[in-house]
Amino acid sequence: MAPRNFTQVTEFILTGISVTPQLQVPLFLVFLVIYVLTVAGNLGIITLTSLDSRLQTPMYFFLRHLAIINLGNSSVIGPKMLIAFVVKKNTILYYECAIQLGGFLFFIVSEVILLSVMAYDRLLVTLTYLYGFVTAVVVSPCVFSMSYCSSNVINDFYCDIAPLLALSCSDIYVPETVVFVSATTNLFFSLGTVLVSYFNIVLSILRIRSSEGRRKAFSTCASHMMAVAVFYGTLLFINLKPRRSHSLDTDSISSLFYTMVIPMLNPMIYSLRNKDVKAALKRFITHPHYFFKPM
Incomplete structure (x- = not known):
C-alpha cells in the first residue's frame, strides 16, 4: 500500500465542558469560584501547617503535602479550562498538551500513592513524588509517541488520555496497554x-468502651472515608471499565470530580473542620506577627 500524505497535528482544540453558548458565562463563574476556593483553601493549609509550631505533627505534614498536590493538580487543569469559557476557539499547542498531561499524571498519581502512605511513614512522601514523576515521564511520552494526523479536536476540557487515544491515527495497542497496566x-x-488502614482504624474504634467515644471517632473518620470513596470511585469508574463502553462525555464529567471538585473539598474535609487548624487560622488572622518572628 502506498504511503498516505498527511499533515502532522501541531495543536489541539479543547471543546470544554459545554458548547451551549447560554451556559458559558454561568459555568465560567461556577468554576472560577471553585478554582479560587481551591487555591485559597489549599494555600491556607500549606501556610498554616508550615508556619504554626503547634501543627508540626506527622498528620499535618501529610495534609500539607496533600494540599500541595491538590493545588498543583487543579492549577494544571483549571486555568486552561476557564479560558475555554471565554474564547471562541480554545487551542493548546502539541507540546503544551503533552506537558499538561504529564503534569496531571504526576499530581494525580502522587495523590493516589500519598493516600496510601499517609497511614504509615512520612519518610515515604519522597517516594510518592518520585513515583508520580516516573509515571508521568513513562506514560505521557508513550501517549504522544503516536501519530495525530486527522482530527485535532479533543472532546474534553483538558489533555486527558482517553480523548487523545481516540484521535490517534496509529496503532494504540501499546500505549493503551501501558496506561491500563x-x-x-x-x-x-x-x-x-x-x-487495610481503615479496617485497622475501625477495629480500634470498636474497642473503645464508651459509646460517645465511638460516635465521635466514627464522626471524625466518616468525612475522610467519604472523600477517599469519591476519589477512588471516580478513578475506578473511568480507568477500569471496558474501552468499548467509554463515553468521552461521561468521562469528562467524572474527571471534573478529581481535577476540580475534590481539590476544593479536601481542605474542608481534612483540615478546616479540625479544631487545631481553626485555632491556628484564628491566631494567623489576629496575630500574624506570631508566624513570622525571626528564628
Whole structure:
C-alpha cells in the first residue's frame, strides 16, 4: 500500500465542558469560584501547617503535602479550562498538551500513592513524588509517541488520555496497554493499602468502651472515608471499565470530580473542620506577627 500524505497535528482544540453558548458565562463563574476556593483553601493549609509550631505533627505534614498536590493538580487543569469559557476557539499547542498531561499524571498519581502512605511513614512522601514523576515521564511520552494526523479536536476540557487515544491515527495497542497496566497497578495497590488502614482504624474504634467515644471517632473518620470513596470511585469508574463502553462525555464529567471538585473539598474535609487548624487560622488572622518572628 502506498504511503498516505498527511499533515502532522501541531495543536489541539479543547471543546470544554459545554458548547451551549447560554451556559458559558454561568459555568465560567461556577468554576472560577471553585478554582479560587481551591487555591485559597489549599494555600491556607500549606501556610498554616508550615508556619504554626503547634501543627508540626506527622498528620499535618501529610495534609500539607496533600494540599500541595491538590493545588498543583487543579492549577494544571483549571486555568486552561476557564479560558475555554471565554474564547471562541480554545487551542493548546502539541507540546503544551503533552506537558499538561504529564503534569496531571504526576499530581494525580502522587495523590493516589500519598493516600496510601499517609497511614504509615512520612519518610515515604519522597517516594510518592518520585513515583508520580516516573509515571508521568513513562506514560505521557508513550501517549504522544503516536501519530495525530486527522482530527485535532479533543472532546474534553483538558489533555486527558482517553480523548487523545481516540484521535490517534496509529496503532494504540501499546500505549493503551501501558496506561491500563499503570492505572490498575496504582489504583489497586493504593486502594488495598487504604482499605487495610481503615479496617485497622475501625477495629480500634470498636474497642473503645464508651459509646460517645465511638460516635465521635466514627464522626471524625466518616468525612475522610467519604472523600477517599469519591476519589477512588471516580478513578475506578473511568480507568477500569471496558474501552468499548467509554463515553468521552461521561468521562469528562467524572474527571471534573478529581481535577476540580475534590481539590476544593479536601481542605474542608481534612483540615478546616479540625479544631487545631481553626485555632491556628484564628491566631494567623489576629496575630500574624506570631508566624513570622525571626528564628
